[in-house]
Amino acid sequence: MEKTKVYLPKEELEGLRQAAARSGRSVADLIREAIRKVVLRPQSTGPAALWDGEPKQTSIEHDSVHDEP
DSSP states (O other): OOOOOOOOOHHHHHHHHHHHHHHTOOHHHHHHHHIIIIISSOOOOSGGGGOOSOOSSOGGGGGGGGSOO
16 A cells, blocks of 8 residues: 545545544545545446436335325
């Protein structure tokens, strides 16, 4: 592993420090994870690339979007 410097505005650094404290991880670890997830993630292709995230409903509930409130 190599060392590098990153310059951040005070507000961003403070937010990172708070997130690190909440998660029990280091600021450096959070930065490395963010770089892997955002910058270094492989390019997705095809229909699967249209969506990224956690499902909001299961496939069993797919018709519920048409239900009356």
